[in-house]
Amino acid sequence: MKKKILMCGNDACGEGAVLAGCRFYAGYPITPQNELTSYMSKRMNQTGGVFIQSESELAAINMVFGASVAGARAMTSSSSPGISLKQEGISYLAACELPAVIVNVQRGGPGLGNIAPAQGDYFQATKGGGHGDYNMIVLAPASVEEMMTLTYEAFDLADKYRNPVMILADGLLGQMMEPVSVRSSEFGVRSKKYEKPWALTGCRGRKPNIIRSLLLAEGALEEHNKKLQEKFGRMRKAEVRYEVSNEKDSDIMLVAYGSCARIARAAAEKARSKGIKAALLRPISLWPFPSDILGELSGQVKNFLVVEMSAGQMVEDVRLGVEGRAKVDFYGRMGGGIPTGEEILNKIEALA
Amino acid sequence: MRKSNQKPVTRNQKKKKINKSQVENLIFSRPRSMRDVEMHYCAGCGHGLVHRLICETIDELGIRERTIGVAPVGCAVIAYDYWDFDVTEAAHGRTPAVATGIKRVRPESIVFSYQGDGDLAAIGTAEIIHTANRGENITVIFVNNGVYGMTGGQMAPTTLAGQVTDTTVEGRNLKRDGYPLKILEMMAVLPGAKYLERTSVHSPQEVLRTKRAIKKAFQTQIDNRGFSMVEVLAMCPTYWGMSPIKSADRIKNEVSTFYPIGVVKSY
Amino acid sequence: MKVTSNQKPVTRKKSKERKAPPLKCEEILCAGFGGQGIMFMGKLLAQAALLERRHVTWMPSYGAEVRGGTAHSMTKISGDYIAGPVISNPSCCVVMNYPSLVKYEGKVRDGGLLIANKTLIDKLPKRKEIKIVNIAMTDIASRLGNVKAANMVALGALVKKTKIVSKASILAALEEVMKNRPELLALNKKAFEKGYKAVHST
Numbered sequence: 001m002k003k004k005i006l007m008c009g010n011d012a013c014g015e016g017a018v019l020a021g022c023r024f025y026a027g028y029p030i031t032p033q034n035e036l037t038s039y040m041s042k043r044m045n046q047t048g049g050v051f052i053q054s055e056s057e058l059a060a061i062n063m064v065f066g067a068s069v070a071g072a073r074a075m076t077s078s079s080s081p082g083i084s085l086k087q088e089g090i091s092y093l094a095a096c097e098l099p100a101v102i103v104n105v106q107r108g109g110p111g112l113g114n115i116a117p118a119q120g121d122y123f124q125a126t127k128g129g130g131h132g133d134y135n136m137i138v139l140a141p142a143s144v145e146e147m148m149t150l151t152y153e154a155f156d157l158a159d160k161y162r163n164p165v166m167i168l169a170d171g172l173l174g175q176m177m178e179p180v181s182v183r184s185s186e187f188g189v190r191s192k193k194y195e196k197p198w199a200l201t202g203c204r205g206r207k208p209n210i211i212r213s214l215l216l217a218e219g220a221l222e223e224h225n226k227k228l229q230e231k232f233g234r235m236r237k238a239e240v241r242y243e244v245s246n247e248k249d250s251d252i253m254l255v256a257y258g259s260c261a262r263i264a265r266a267a268a269e270k271a272r273s274k275g276i277k278a279a280l281l282r283p284i285s286l287w288p289f290p291s292d293i294l295g296e297l298s299g300q301v302k303n304f305l306v307v308e309m310s311a312g313q314m315v316e317d318v319r320l321g322v323e324g325r326a327k328v329d330f331y332g333r334m335g336g337g338i339p340t341g342e343e344i345l346n347k348i349e350a351l352a
Numbered sequence: 353m354r355k356s357n358q359k360p361v362t363r364n365q366k367k368k369k370i371n372k373s374q375v376e377n378l379i380f381s382r383p384r385s386m387r388d389v390e391m392h393y394c395a396g397c398g399h400g401l402v403h404r405l406i407c408e409t410i411d412e413l414g415i416r417e418r419t420i421g422v423a424p425v426g427c428a429v430i431a432y433d434y435w436d437f438d439v440t441e442a443a444h445g446r447t448p449a450v451a452t453g454i455k456r457v458r459p460e461s462i463v464f465s466y467q468g469d470g471d472l473a474a475i476g477t478a479e480i481i482h483t484a485n486r487g488e489n490i491t492v493i494f495v496n497n498g499v500y501g502m503t504g505g506q507m508a509p510t511t512l513a514g515q516v517t518d519t520t521v522e523g524r525n526l527k528r529d530g531y532p533l534k535i536l537e538m539m540a541v542l543p544g545a546k547y548l549e550r551t552s553v554h555s556p557q558e559v560l561r562t563k564r565a566i567k568k569a570f571q572t573q574i575d576n577r578g579f580s581m582v583e584v585l586a587m588c589p590t591y592w593g594m595s596p597i598k599s600a601d602r603i604k605n606e607v608s609t610f611y612p613i614g615v616v617k618s619y
Numbered sequence: 620m621k622v623t624s625n626q627k628p629v630t631r632k633k634s635k636e637r638k639a640p641p642l643k644c645e646e647i648l649c650a651g652f653g654g655q656g657i658m659f660m661g662k663l664l665a666q667a668a669l670l671e672r673r674h675v676t677w678m679p680s681y682g683a684e685v686r687g688g689t690a691h692s693m694t695k696i697s698g699d700y701i702a703g704p705v706i707s708n709p710s711c712c713v714v715m716n717y718p719s720l721v722k723y724e725g726k727v728r729d730g731g732l733l734i735a736n737k738t739l740i741d742k743l744p745k746r747k748e749i750k751i752v753n754i755a756m757t758d759i760a761s762r763l764g765n766v767k768a769a770n771m772v773a774l775g776a777l778v779k780k781t782k783i784v785s786k787a788s789i790l791a792a793l794e795e796v797m798k799n800r801p802e803l804l805a806l807n808k809k810a811f812e813k814g815y816k817a818v819h820s821t
Contacts, residue, residue: 004669005669006662006665006666006669006675006677023457024453024456024457026453050456050457052452052456052486054449054482055478055479055481055482056478058446058449058478058479059446059449059452059478059479059482060449062442062443062446062449062450062453062479063449063450063452063453063456064453065442065443065446065449065450065453066422066440066442066449066450066451066452066453066454066455066456066457067453067454067456067457068453069420069440069450069453069454070420070453070454070457070458070461071457072457074453074457088443089443089446092441092442092443096440096441172678172703172704172705175678175679176676176677176678176704177662177665177675177676177677177678178675178676178677178704179669179674179675200420200438200439200440200454200461201420201438201458201461202417202418202419202420202437202438202458202461203416203417203436203437203438204417204418205417208435208436208437208438208439209438210432210438210439210440211439211440211441212432212440212441213441214429214430214441216430259703262701262702262703263702263703265700265702266700266702266703267702338703338705340707341702341703
């Protein structure tokens with residue numbers, strides 16, 4: 001039997017990173033992700049890694065850039081306003097094809113907003129919050145356990161594709177405690193080692209390595225972009241993740257991710273107990289988005305109901321996936337408001 | 353002619369028939385750490401000189417194979433096209449943060465950042481101050497020519513009072529534009545900053561002095577003493593609107609009186 | 620892919636004190652001043668429930684209220700998957716000071732339980748459709764030598780009254796989290812016992 005321990009999501013995320021071999025963390029405190037920064041400070045000391053409390057989020061993401069340049073598995077974390085500051089660095093990471101993991105424990109916005117859980121950074125995360133044509137894999141945990149396992153996986157994905165990967169969580173997942181299975185030995189077996197011949201290690205016995213994204217020669221940047229797009233295409237094919245239940249027997253399919261999906265799931269179950277055929281599709285990878293399954297489901301499901309802690313962002317991707325073959329409705333709360341099971345149930349009943 | 357172990361065979365040798373020891377003493381050859389390519393810098397620009405001094409230093413210290421450079425955004429943005437060792441680019445001003453990440457992961461590497469006055473003294477002020485204050489064991493070469501060359505000659509934080517630039521057409525007005533920034537003197541109060549020197553490249557004598565300073569700065573890092581930085585006053589004839597010779601004279605007569613040459617701090 | 624719950628069905632420890640543990644989701648909200656051990660109380664309850672291999676979530680108060688006013692922690696314990704950790708209408712609420720009573724009395728669900736700290740609350744709760752337990756937690760803890768143990772007095776009363784988790788589980792959880800601080804462990808155990816004895820089980 002696996003031992004279970006109580007952990008908060010921020011700590012679990014940090015432990016997932018440590019288990020994946022992350023040995024470099026730079027970050028700047030911001031609520032509601034402070035436990036993660038504090039956890040990494042402790043764990044980097046214990047594992048011989050590097051912890052830097054940087055002067056800003058700008059510095060943090062660029063320290064991660066440097067650590068990645070040098071070949072290390074590196075991570076930074078923040079919450080919404082701080083993630084905005086990191087966008088420049090994320091664009092550079094993607095452009096220079098550098099692996100890194102960025103954790104966003106979202107809070108209410110826009111602006112300074114508040115420190116309550118929210119999902120208002122979906123567009124920023126999935127559509128490329130920084131400048132230029134780029135994408136990154138965005139994983140959305142829905143439990144403390146997944147805060148650990150998805151963070152762990154993020155490092156492999158980052159190295160596999162030489163691309164930044166984002167964990168898009170929220171204040172609820174960061175702060176809440178839940179039982180987590182401790183299975184570090186299992187992780188150890190699965191952890192992959194990626195050769196990094198491109199890393200800057202000093203040019204002993206080889207030609208110098210250059211890491212750059214400035215390509216001024218005629219057509220060079222377009223060629224680079226084509227190469228990147230080919231890579232993003234491979235990610236689109238291989239890295240779609242989602243969970244769905246009762247998909248063969250549903251009239252109303254809820255679509256929700258992260259902590260919102262937990263509440264939506266309970267609401268769907270309650271509706272089912274009342275005789276309404278409701279179910280939940282939970283995208284785990286927000287980019288690449290599980291559009292194919294939406295296409296498949298739109299043949300049999302009458303109504304999609306997207307639930308988000310935002311004004312309606314993922315709903316646009318759902319509409320793109322459904323392509324008008326079924327009705328897509330939306331229920332959302334903003335600015336730190338969390339939808340309740342009753343609110344969602346009311347919405348389901350109105351649609352049924 | 354890309355490999356340094358090739359003997360410096362030159363036309364002079366054939367013409368004048370001087371002996372081998374004289375060749376070693378007199379012939380000016382390309383450092384191993386420098387690529388054999390034409391530079392894009394304007395005539396009379398200070399960057400090429402400073403690039404070369406860094407490469408000579410790296411060769412003389414025998415650290416080419418463990419050096420990692422961080423190039424800035426600014427005129428020297430493609431410095432990696434001229435240097436023949438590992439180099440990464442960095443976002444504008446974040447150069448010391450990137451260098452920090454590299455050095456912390458690879459403490460055995462010799463890591464330096466190369467920055468202009470926009471990169472270091474404007475957009476990257478926070479990074480340079482905090483990198484020095486953490487006492488990061490890296491070396492920073494700061495080229496101060498008092499103007500933004502890459503974008504068309506706009507005012508820099510280090511532009512002198514009264515100096516005409518693209519954005520100070522009637523001269524830098526201290527009331528409107530603020531004061532020229534003496535970044536090295538500011539950094540002198542930081543305990544983490546171990547070696548700080550200001551030099552210039554306006555004359556052969558000053559070039560040699562700059563070389564000694566750069567070497568000392570790298571040696572500071574090799575000896576694990578902590579943060580080292582050399583500010584090099586350099587010419588920008590194009591955006592100063594004067595000849596290379598007059599630009600050199602301007603540093604001697606004007607710039608270096610405001611930004612005094614010399615060691616600001618030494619361990 | 621089917622949604623998989625990450626916990627096995629409830630298998631409860633055999634305990635003489637607990638005959639028919641509730642399968643429904645218990646929602647416990649603890650509130651008081653910062654420093655009264657509000658977070659710890661909730662966490663300990665969660666830890667005890669974990670020992671009983673039940674589904675559990677714990678959530679601290681978030682918001683500017685952490686500074687100054689009241690702090691609260693939310694613990695959910697269930698035999699089944701827990702949707703979200705946030706509690707709007709607790710089935711059981713512990714209020715350790717007067718501002719918390721004002722804030723949460725009205726939120727306790729009908730038929731729920733309110734446990735109030737008589738030492739710091741001189742007004743009686745008004746609601747009729749909830750059960751109310753009023754004990755002088757801080758006084759009891761003070762007599763044990765440390766007012767900070769008032770939270771354990773509250774927890775003792777809560778466990779006796781609700782049987783959400785067994786007494787044995789709480790004591791085991793205490794031993795686990797305080798294994799390196801034997802003096803504190805002894806004090807907390809004593810305080811828990813006092814609270815446990817201060818009320819009648821229902």
